[in-house]
Amino acid sequence: MKIIAFVSAKGGTGRTTLVANLGVILARAGYRVLALDCDPQNALGTLLGMLPGLRVGIAEGSSSNEIIEYLAAQRGGVPYIPFGARDRDDLQQAESTLLADSGWLLRRVLEIVPTGTELVLVDTPAGERVWTERVLEMAHAIVGVHLPDAACFATLPVIAVILERRCRGSELPPVVWHVLNQMEPRNELARDAELLLRQHLGERLVPCSIPRDPVVGEAWAQQLPVALHSPMTGAVAALRELSERLLTSFADLRRHTATSLQPARES
Amino acid sequence: MSTAKLLSASAIPFAGGIARAVRLLATVVAVVMLTLVMLTPLELREQVTLSGMLFVVALVIAHLRHRASTLILMVMAITVSARYLAWRISATMSIESLDLLLSAALLFAELYAFLVLALGYFQLSQPIARKPLALPADVREWPAVDVLIPTYNEPLEVVRATILAAQALDWPQDKLRIFVLDDGNRDDFQHFAKDVGVGYFIRHDNHGAKAGNINAALARTDAPFVAVFDCDHVPTRSFLQLTMGWLVEDDRLAMVQTPHHFYSPDPLERNLRVFKTCPNEGELFYGLIQPGNDLWNAVFFCGSCAVIRRAALTDVGGISEETVTEDAHTALRMHRCGWRTAFLGVRQAGGLATESLSGHIRQRVRWARGMVQILRVDNPLFGPGLTWPQRLCYLNGQLYFLSGLPRLIFLTAPLGFFLFNAHIFAAAPVMVLSYALPHLTFTLMTASRIQGGFRRSFWGELYETVLSVYIVLPTILALVNPRLGRFNVTAKGGLIATSYFDWRIAMPFLVLFGLNLAGIVAGLWAASTGRQQLDAVLINVGWATYNLIILSTAIAAAFERQQRRRHARIAPRLPAMVERSCGHTVACELSDLSLSGAALNHAGDEFERGEKLHLTLRLGEESLPLPARVVSTEAGVLRLEFVTLSPERERFLVRVLFCRADSWIRWADDRTLDQPVRSFLDISLCGLRGLKQLVISSTTTRGTHDGKNDCP
Numbered sequence: 004m005k006i007i008a009f010v011s012a013k014g015g016t017g018r019t020t021l022v023a024n025l026g027v028i029l030a031r032a033g034y035r036v037l038a039l040d041c042d043p044q045n046a047l048g049t050l051l052g053m054l055p056g057l058r059v060g061i062a063e064g065s066s067s068n069e070i071i072e073y074l075a076a077q078r079g080g081v082p083y084i085p086f087g088a089r090d091r092d093d094l095q096q097a098e099s100t101l102l103a104d105s106g107w108l109l110r111r112v113l114e115i116v117p118t119g120t121e122l123v124l125v126d127t128p129a130g131e132r133v134w135t136e137r138v139l140e141m142a143h144a145i146v147g148v149h150l151p152d153a154a155c156f157a158t159l160p161v162i163a164v165i166l167e168r169r170c171r172g173s174e175l176p177p178v179v180w181h182v183l184n185q186m187e188p189r190n191e192l193a194r195d196a197e198l199l200l201r202q203h204l205g206e207r208l209v210p211c212s213i214p215r216d217p218v219v220g221e222a223w224a225q226q227l228p229v230a231l232h233s234p235m236t237g238a239v240a241a242l243r244e245l246s247e248r249l250l251t252s253f254a255d256l257r258r259h260t261a262t263s264l265q266p267a268r269e270s
Numbered sequence: 271m272s273t274a275k276l277l278s279a280s281a282i283p284f285a286g287g288i289a290r291a292v293r294l295l296a297t298v299v300a301v302v303m304l305t306l307v308m309l310t311p312l313e314l315r316e317q318v319t320l321s322g323m324l325f326v327v328a329l330v331i332a333h334l335r336h337r338a339s340t341l342i343l344m345v346m347a348i349t350v351s352a353r354y355l356a357w358r359i360s361a362t363m364s365i366e367s368l369d370l371l372l373s374a375a376l377l378f379a380e381l382y383a384f385l386v387l388a389l390g391y392f393q394l395s396q397p398i399a400r401k402p403l404a405l406p407a408d409v410r411e412w413p414a415v416d417v418l419i420p421t422y423n424e425p426l427e428v429v430r431a432t433i434l435a436a437q438a439l440d441w442p443q444d445k446l447r448i449f450v451l452d453d454g455n456r457d458d459f460q461h462f463a464k465d466v467g468v469g470y471f472i473r474h475d476n477h478g479a480k481a482g483n484i485n486a487a488l489a490r491t492d493a494p495f496v497a498v499f500d501c502d503h504v505p506t507r508s509f510l511q512l513t514m515g516w517l518v519e520d521d522r523l524a525m526v527q528t529p530h531h532f533y534s535p536d537p538l539e540r541n542l543r544v545f546k547t548c549p550n551e552g553e554l555f556y557g558l559i560q561p562g563n564d565l566w567n568a569v570f571f572c573g574s575c576a577v578i579r580r581a582a583l584t585d586v587g588g589i590s591e592e593t594v595t596e597d598a599h600t601a602l603r604m605h606r607c608g609w610r611t612a613f614l615g616v617r618q619a620g621g622l623a624t625e626s627l628s629g630h631i632r633q634r635v636r637w638a639r640g641m642v643q644i645l646r647v648d649n650p651l652f653g654p655g656l657t658w659p660q661r662l663c664y665l666n667g668q669l670y671f672l673s674g675l676p677r678l679i680f681l682t683a684p685l686g687f688f689l690f691n692a693h694i695f696a697a698a699p700v701m702v703l704s705y706a707l708p709h710l711t712f713t714l715m716t717a718s719r720i721q722g723g724f725r726r727s728f729w730g731e732l733y734e735t736v737l738s739v740y741i742v743l744p745t746i747l748a749l750v751n752p753r754l755g756r757f758n759v760t761a762k763g764g765l766i767a768t769s770y771f772d773w774r775i776a777m778p779f780l781v782l783f784g785l786n787l788a789g790i791v792a793g794l795w796a797a798s799t800g801r802q803q804l805d806a807v808l809i810n811v812g813w814a815t816y817n818l819i820i821l822s823t824a825i826a827a828a829f830e831r832q833q834r835r836r837h838a839r840i841a842p843r844l845p846a847m848v849e850r851s852c853g854h855t856v857a858c859e860l861s862d863l864s865l866s867g868a869a870l871n872h873a874g875d876e877f878e879r880g881e882k883l884h885l886t887l888r889l890g891e892e893s894l895p896l897p898a899r900v901v902s903t904e905a906g907v908l909r910l911e912f913v914t915l916s917p918e919r920e921r922f923l924v925r926v927l928f929c930r931a932d933s934w935i936r937w938a939d940d941r942t943l944d945q946p947v948r949s950f951l952d953i954s955l956c957g958l959r960g961l962k963q964l965v966i967s968s969t970t971t972r973g974t975h976d977g978k979n980d981c982p
């Protein structure tokens with residue numbers, strides 16, 4: 004099982020969008036994926052179909068059997084575990100456990116993620132939060148998500164610090180990728196930002212920046228990941244390429260043919 | 271030294287005095303034995319048995335995919351052909367005057383063909399697949415290069431891409447200078463050069479045509495290396511990195527030549543509809559002949575897509591201006607001065623082919639005249655400095671262009687029999703067959719084996735036939751007086767507005783076709799009335815029929831098919847993205863791209879004609895949206911036309927189109943090896959199609975005419 008964490012210093016960059024859509028794309032390609040929401044916002048559920056009325060989640064006391072039942076009841080494209088902990092007290096309690104016991108989250112993940120899962124995509128809260136920190140500690144790969152604006156440079160050091168802390172003293176440091184989301188290729192400022200970011204990050208910045216496309220939001224309004232809603236858009240094509248890029252991080256992962264990452268074309 | 275290095279894998283196993291003596295002895299014995307085989311006359315039965323046995327052995331050998339088996343085939347083929355010729359001279363020459371005259375003419379053509387064949391076997395005995403050599407790791411050691419782009423009357427539209435691509439060459443920017451050498455002295459060129467920041471030279475007289483143009487530029491530049499590109503040959507970014515390695519390594523290496531690759535169909539390919547499926551005329555030359563020359567250090571300069579060492583050019587007084595093929599002549603002179611040359615068979619530039627058959631022929635007539643001029647003014651057989659293999663390779667290159675007369679003789683030889691009752695072979699028809707068939711079969715088999723993927727069987731005959739009528743006079747004139755004739759520039763980038771039949775060009779083929787057809791009819795008539803022996807008639811009918819097939823293909827090639835597009839298109843299958851004005855993005859695959867527009871496959875949205883949008887192309891990590899307009903949308907194919915591109919965007923487009931290092935590398939990868947029978951059927955089919963078209967086009971014109979008369 005490989006854990007991929009999606010992080011960013013600022014909110015609204017597209018972590019949730021990426022987790023949901025990469026989940027769809029990888030699941031379609033035949034990988035056994037699971038999306039895990041570690042962001043107290045519980046936003047991932049609006050894309051992957053949270054089942055209403057059930058108090059289930061990573062931050063809840065749900066047992067692994069409950070989780071398995073919950074996953075079985077889902078009909079969406081990707082199995083997904085919500086964050087849970089909808090009220091303040093629950094959240095505070097979970098956070099204090101997390102602070103006190105650095106191994107708790109990993110144990111919890113190993114406990115509730117079904118055996119046979121190959122990839123776990125983890126959504127995190129923006130900035131330096133204890134959840135993010137713990138997720139990073141267990142991640143095998145980390146994807147920094149950025150926007151092509153002036154602020155992305157301001158926040159780059161934040162990410163750098165977070166990653167630095169994660170990698171220091173680790174004998175198996177995670178693979179780090181960066182991706183630019185909501186790219187506007189016609190916008191000079193955005194292109195400059197991309198160029199600068201590339202100079203800073205080099206090869207770690209994947210070449211397939213994801214274009215900004217209103218259909219992402221339109222799909223969300225229908226509670227669908229865009230990869231299911233409009234698989235032939237440029238944004239989804241870029242996401243597919245990103246998924247291929249991420250897979251290169253894991254040499255031991257069972258390979259699927261390149262074509263299996265192609266969308267099934269409806270005739 | 272460089273050749274020795276290249277051959278190290280196949281290095282001769284034993285050296286030293288004894289070994290040399292053994293090898294010499296073996297050679298002498300082999301030559302004596304082969305000569306015996308060539309010269310011993312045999313009776314019919316024995317000749318048939320011998321040929322049959324040799325054929326079986328050859329089949330087995332040809333089956334082995336080993337280089338040595340090609341060499342063995344060559345030796346067998348030359349032996350069989352020599353046997354035929356020996357018999358032809360000793361046993362078939364008639365004594366009656368007309369017969370003798372025609373027989374001698376044919377013999378001349380056959381001797382010519384044999385000589386070219388033998389030289390060809392020698393030249394192609396071991397083509398070298400030279401690989402690029404790595405440059406020094408320290409970029410500071412890379413030498414400076416001047417890129418020269420001579421132009422005379424080509425439109426700026428054709429030259430822009432070449433200039434922009436030259437600027438995009440992967441080479442230290444402070445060591446790369448680009449110069450446009452404009453013999454046309456045109457304002458738009460000057461402005462463009464200034465806008466994009468390249469050097470621009472003009473001259474006050476256009477003395478010496480292209481050679482003079484380059485020489486004038488050499489006097490005004492100083493980098494130790496010059497790369498020359500015809501103005502329509504767009505280099506890929508890796509051109510210098512791939513070619514310069516050898517030049518840096520070996521300081522007696524004067525030049526590295528790379529292939530001329532054409533991404534648009536030449537007239538034969540277009541008119542016969544064989545573009546990309548059948549290798550074109552140039553592929554044999556760049557795929558095989560130049561690699562063959564490389565073994566003998568006899569690669570010659572082809573005027574473009576090459577890097578030359580300035581010191582070598584200075585040594586021979588610049589590019590030669592005496593002949594109209596200045597390129598080959600310059601290389602010959604460098605070889606005479608002891609310089610080496612090399613060929614790197616990696617397509618590193620793409621260009622436009624000539625647009626019409628007449629233009630295509632005109633270009634080759636120039637080559638023919640130039641090569642024959644060299645034969646006269648600087649004959650490679652004589653003069654200092656050359657090794658024997660070099661002399662032979664050059665000789666073969668030049669003799670090739672004297673094929674006009676022999677080809678015409680082959681095309682008309684059966685007529686002597688049909689129309690004048692001349693017996694060219696004073697021998698029994700079966701005897702002729704028993705000697706000629708093995709000779710022809712072996713020649714065909716060996717050629718097919720050597721040429722493999724670079725030329726289809728019988729297509730060479732077509733190319734020669736198309737040229738023959740047109741090069742006969744110029745080459746003979748050049749033989750008589752090499753100082754005649756000027757340089758003519760080959761027109762490129764033009765359009766064929768509507769399809770038409772080029773009667774002027776086709777006329778000689780039509781006449782020859784008519785003559786052969788008339789001959790066949792006359793012959794069959796004579797046979798049916800018993801005035802001629804049936805077997806002799808049949809042999810000649812077979813021959814004339816073969817002529818008809820080749821001639822009809824030549825006729826078919828004169829049907830100029832419409833070429834509508836201003837820019838030749840190429841099809842890099844690259845992912846691309848369209849962004850619509852509403853901001854929605856659509857994933858696409860490029861199926862067609864040119865400097866003016868693109869075609870895309872997509873499975874997404876509905877587009878409207880005239881809709882404005884942006885096409886984002888990616889090149890490595892870079893991507894750039896190009897403003898475009900929808901021209902048409904049908905069944906998942908979107909056709910776009912670019913709206914005025916800024917220089918930055920045009921440069922990017924040029925780089926996507928032409929400059930990727932692998933732009934042309936996979937061009938012919940899916941080619942299969944030659945299959946003579948297939949190829950014969952193909953060429954016959956092309957010919958038949960041409961005849962059908964001819965009948966249709968002549969009846970339809972008459973049809974409308976009749977229609978008018980019918981009007982009350």
Ligand SMILES: Nc1ncnc2c1ncn2[C@@H]1O[C@H](COP(=O)(O)OP(=O)(O)OP(=O)(O)O)[C@@H](O)[C@H]1O
Nearest residue numbers: 014015016017018019020129185214215216219220
């Ligand atoms: N490629 C895109 N094109 C257009 N809109 C996008 C794209 N990616 C994300 N968005 C939009 O941007 C907004 C933020 O996306 P998302 O919620 O995935 O980001 P996030 O980083 O998870 O944000 P948060 O910090 O709130 O968790 C959403 O409205 C989403 O629809």
Ligand SMILES: [Mg+2]
Nearest residue numbers: 018019042046
């Ligand atoms: Mg989110």
